[in-house]
Amino acid sequence: MIIPDEPEGEPTKRQWMGYWSMIVQQTQNAFNDKAAQFILIPLGGAVGFSVESWAGLMIALPFVLFAPLAGWMSDRYSKKNVILGAAVAQVGILALICLAVFLKNLPLGLVGFFLLAVQSAFFSPAKIGINKELVGSKHLGFAAGVQQMTAMLAILAGQVVAGWWYDYRYRALGSVSEIAWQAAFLPLLILACCSVPAVFMALAIPRVSAHGGAKLSAKLLVSHFKDVRELWVDRGLRQASLGVAYFWGFASFINLWSVKVAKSLTDGGEGFGTLSSMFMASASLGMALGFGYASWLLRKKIELGWVPLAGLAMTVTALVLAFLTPGGWPFLVCLGMLAFFSALFLSPLNAWMQDRYPANKRGELQAAVNLQDCFAGISAVIAIEIMIRVAAAVGLTELEGYRGQMLAVALSCGLMTWFIVRLLPADMIRLVCLAIVKTLYRIKFSGTERLPAHGGALILPNHVSYADAFFISAVSERQVRFVMDETFMASRLIRLSARLFGTLSIRRDQPLEAIRKTIEALEAGHLVVLFPEGQLTRTGGLCELERGFELIARKAKVPVFPLWVDGSWGSIFSYERGRFFRKTPYRIPYGLSIAVGEEIHNRKLTCELVQQAMMKTSGEAIANRFSGKGTAETFNGxxxxxxxxxxxxxxxxxxxxxxxxxxxxxxxxxxxxxxxxxxxxxxxxxxxxxxxxxxxxxxxxxxxxxxxxxxxxxxxxxxxxxxxxxxxxxxxxxxxxxxxxxxxxxxxxxxxxxxxxxxxxxxxxxxxxxxxxxxxxxxxxxxxxxxxxxxxxxxxxxxxxxxxxxxxxxxxxxxxxxxxxxx
Incomplete structure (x- = not known):
């Protein structure tokens, strides 16, 4: 059975089983890749061949050479088949590396190292592109976060196990170069055997649609810039992809920087594998926890506001790390925190791009993103080598050089954060404000499943406080736009907030223009919130409804829903006690109950009909507050x-x-x-x-x-x-x-x-x-x-x-x- 491009509604059990099978397969794939690499790197040091920088280049180079072909394959053929082919290829490549170590032929081993990276280049667009086809947009933030988290945990386990295992055998067998080959052979052989089950996990993934496309040609192999140009046509994808590329450049820098620091502390001899694994383990564990936390944060919707906040945290953490002595617990904890925040930086961008890709271009565009990521990784390798030579030329010690490199990382994080804040001010401010709202208020909600997942809809809530917009935004999985009277724009802060949040500003003396702007927003597919009372209540009860929404609903032909915010009366933002603000809250957190009522199907909307629907929804909101508990007197009181x-x-x-x-x-x-x-x-x-x-x-x-x-x-x-x-x-x-x-x-x-x-x-x-x-x-x-x-x-x-x-x-x-x- 072939499943469609995206599940309609909730994914089926078969689709979820396929997703988790893919997660298990990619986790094992990542573990095998990283374990093999972290056996070959200390092996090279033991036999007198420094491969750290070469390893970084070889990991990135296949994505540069084969990105267009990898993307083309993921779009032309079913992604399930591409994933299966990658699993089979890994078994063969690990067998080749075992042969190279058995023959004591490091160049052949590095060929295998390079081929593992080639296999990853073809695997990446398929495993990322299949997420939306298996779980859909609603669960994409969660799915992408879990995918990144499990991959990082596998990388962590691979680094720790491989480094410790190799060092243990190396010391046990005699710690000489001839023994180094024997120390590496058995772990690699076991890895090759353990890669076989990944093939069966790939078989459990359901076959998804193949989108076809152009036939294979020589032009395809050099279509890098065409793919990137197509990626950049979409302004949002261009900006997000640059943020993702920055992350991978940053991750490559931190990876290589950690290995360089470990080599400096051990002179590349005994303990090098263990110490470098320890450093990498700290970073990988932090990153895995960051991806796991991000999957929880993004479980309901993709929230880009986390990106600039994470960038700010990365900047501060990198500054602290620059002044810590390498090797101690403070250093390891800070390194882990830096990686944690970097994962939180990447996850929303990654999920947002996957959701935005056209169905027939997911593999191609993801390959273009991978290409940019690799250029960023190569640039990071070149940058760290240049910094090392500059530090040596000016007479800095190795420790001073490493601190200077981390200060440069902090500076780059700060500049990137500043750039993103300018791009996403509304997302960041909304996230911060909603975090404050959720701290001060405990919000129960019901009926939100009635709102459409896509397309325009008109929401008509009661209007009790200045914070109602934040309360409604806090429970909506989709971003909402509010209609605001221009008379409220006297405050510079309100004008700035309205502009940042895409508020529809209207004028009462130009009702037709106000109606036209609202209809256009609805027809563009937005959730539009219009307060039909046109003013804040100063009694707590419902005020008289104004009639503008009647024409809007008839012309826009979109679903109309009543909404009631219960408990807002009595908050510090309401007029309770005869004034807005300037009063002490009754309690923190303060309880709210928000209900979305049934769709108002009568297309001949009247104020009377909407008033009745809103009052009915108020009953649902209060009933949900009590959830069947308490007496009738408690409810009425x-x-x-x-x-x-x-x-x-x-x-x-x-x-x-x-x-x-x-x-x-x-x-x-x-x-x-x-x-x-x-x-x-x-x-x-x-x-x-x-x-x-x-x-x-x-x-x-x-x-x-x-x-x-x-x-x-x-x-x-x-x-x-x-x-x-x-x-x-x-x-x-x-x-x-x-x-x-x-x-x-x-x-x-x-x-x-x-x-x-x-x-x-x-x-x-x-x-x-x-x-x-x-x-x-x-x-x-x-x-x-x-x-x-x-x-x-x-x-x-x-x-x-x-x-x-x-x-x-x-x-x-x-x-x-x-x-x-x-x-």
């Missing part, structure tokens, strides 16, 4: 915290008569418990300044005889006569509604304006029982969750107030006039 009606930590007073009649005392007690407040049951009413009373008919009767002189009392009225105002000086009468012992809606004082230009937001209005609490929604005349029945004539208006149509008709009151008077 929490809902009260998401509206600026009852202040957190307040003292709530209630008459015993109202407590028995209304049956909402358990909810109020739960609210007080959750917010650090207090619930007091009273036998009589007392008008204390700032007091908060919850009640109904019993409290209304007591108010007439109360003394409110120079006192302000809030009365949250849940009684049957709540819509009839109680006009007493010093009393703030706030109609509310409870149904079956559950609090449904609450009025609150009008929230203050942050500035003169801020729009007015109502906390109450005539004929209303208050704003519907987040977590409740109306459907077919019933209140959910629970399917509760509202009093006759109640409906939700455009500002999320529960209004009584009958009452408004009876008293002939204009709600807007009431609001205007309140202002």
């Amino acid at each position: 929490y809902q009260l915290t998401q509206l600026e009606a009852l202040p957190r930590g307040c003292v709530i007073r209630m008459l015993e008569e109202d407590r028995q009649q209304l049956g909402i005392d358990a909810v109020l007690i739960s609210f007080a418990s959750q917010t650090g407040g207090k619930f007091i049951s009273e036998s009589a009413f007392s008008a204390e300044d700032g007091a908060i009373w919850v009640g109904g008919e019993a409290l209304r009767k007591r108010l007439a005889s109360a003394d409110f002189s120079r006192k302000t009392v809030r009365f949250f009225d849940f009684g049957s006569s709540a819509l009839i105002p109680v006009r007493l000086e010093g009393l703030v009468h706030l109609p509310c509604l409870s149904v079956a012992g559950k609090i449904v809606s609450m009025s609150l004082p009008h929230p203050p304006k942050p500035s003169e230009r801020s729009p007015f937001q109502a906390g109450y209005k005539a004929g209303s029982r208050g704003k519907l609490l987040p977590g409740w929604y109306l459907e077919d005349g019933k209140l959910y969750p629970g399917g509760l029945s509202l009093p006759p004539g109640m409906e939700i208006d455009s500002e999320s107030f529960l209004v009584s149509v009958d009452f408004l008709l009876d008293v002939h009151t204009d709600p807007e006039a009431e609001i205007g008077a309140a202002q």
